[in-house]
Amino acid sequence: AQTVTQSQPEMSVQEAETVTLSCTYDTSESNYYLFWYKQPPSRQMILVIRQEAYKQQNATENRFSVNFQKAAKSFSLKISDSQLGDTAMYFCAFMTDQGAQKLVFGQGTRLTINP
Amino acid sequence: DSGVTQTPKHLITATGQRVTLRCSPRSGDLSVYWYQQSLDQGLQFLIQYYNGEERAKGNILERFSAQQFPDLHSELNLSSLELGDSALYFCASSVGWGHEQYFGPGTRLTVT
Numbered sequence: 735a736q737t738v739t740q741s742q743p744e745m746s747v748q749e750a751e752t753v754t755l756s757c758t759y760d761t762s763e764s765n766y767y768l769f770w771y772k773q774p775p776s777r778q779m780i781l782v783i784r785q786e787a788y789k790q791q792n793a794t795e796n797r798f799s800v801n802f803q804k805a806a807k808s809f810s811l812k813i814s815d816s817q818l819g820d821t822a823m824y825f826c827a828f829m830t831d832q833g834a835q836k837l838v839f840g841q842g843t844r845l846t847i848n849p
Numbered sequence: 850d851s852g853v854t855q856t857p858k859h860l861i862t863a864t865g866q867r868v869t870l871r872c873s874p875r876s877g878d879l880s881v882y883w884y885q886q887s888l889d890q891g892l893q894f895l896i897q898y899y900n901g902e903e904r905a906k907g908n909i910l911e912r913f914s915a916q917q918f919p920d921l922h923s924e925l926n927l928s929s930l931e932l933g934d935s936a937l938y939f940c941a942s943s944v945g946w947g948h949e950q951y952f953g954p955g956t957r958l959t960v961t
Contacts, residue, residue: 767947769949771952776954777937777954777955777957778851778952778954778955779939779941779952779955780851780952781949781950781951781952784949786947825892829947831947833905834894834897834904834905834906834907835880835882835897835904835905835943835946835947836882836894836897836905836907837882837884837892837894837941837950838894839891839892839893841891842891
């Protein structure tokens with residue numbers, strides 16, 4: 735079974751700084767999808783970014799980018815020029831390319847952006 | 850706004866009761882997923898439907914059941930409720946295989 739591990743339960747940075755959230759996963763499959771979701775205090779789950787394992791190029795969405803290291807099974811999220819609105823729980827998630835199309839989530843990292 | 854709607858937003862009920870949570874997917878999405886978020890178990894996949902048919906099951910209790918209707922909305926039925934069933938229940942939808950899942954706002958269930 736696939737597992738996702740986020741080793742940083744909490745992080746805190748100043749506004750405008752860059753922060754990197756870590757995620758590792760375990761799978762024997764060669765193709766799969768990886769995601770970062772954000773859950774602000776409103777509890778809404780918001781998709782931040784998506785990466786397909788067969789693509790070498792790291793995904794980027796505005797201030798959010800990932801560092802995908804397939805051999806190391808690592809998928810970190812970098813937030814540049816952090817803003818107060820980035821304060822949230824961040825979940826890394828894995829989805830297989832075959833079988834059940836379920837998301838397997840990590841335990842989450844609570845990120846606080848301080849003014 | 851993800852385009853996925855869930856009702857009700859909050860539900861408070863007593864142990865032993867039965868409740869129904871409702872979800873409407875984004876327009877055009879055929880897949881619906883249910884997830885449970887609790888403090889001790891984190892975010893867990895319960896069940897997936899695709900175009901009216903059950904596609905995958907996760908750690909869903911026998912007391913729980915779900916279905917997807919011809920208009921693609923889905924309902925999650927929770928019966929013989931226990932205190933431990935208190936959680937945030939999310940519905941998500943996607944257009945199909947390998948695509949990202951968009952989440953609804955969730956239903957917060959409190960069992961007293």
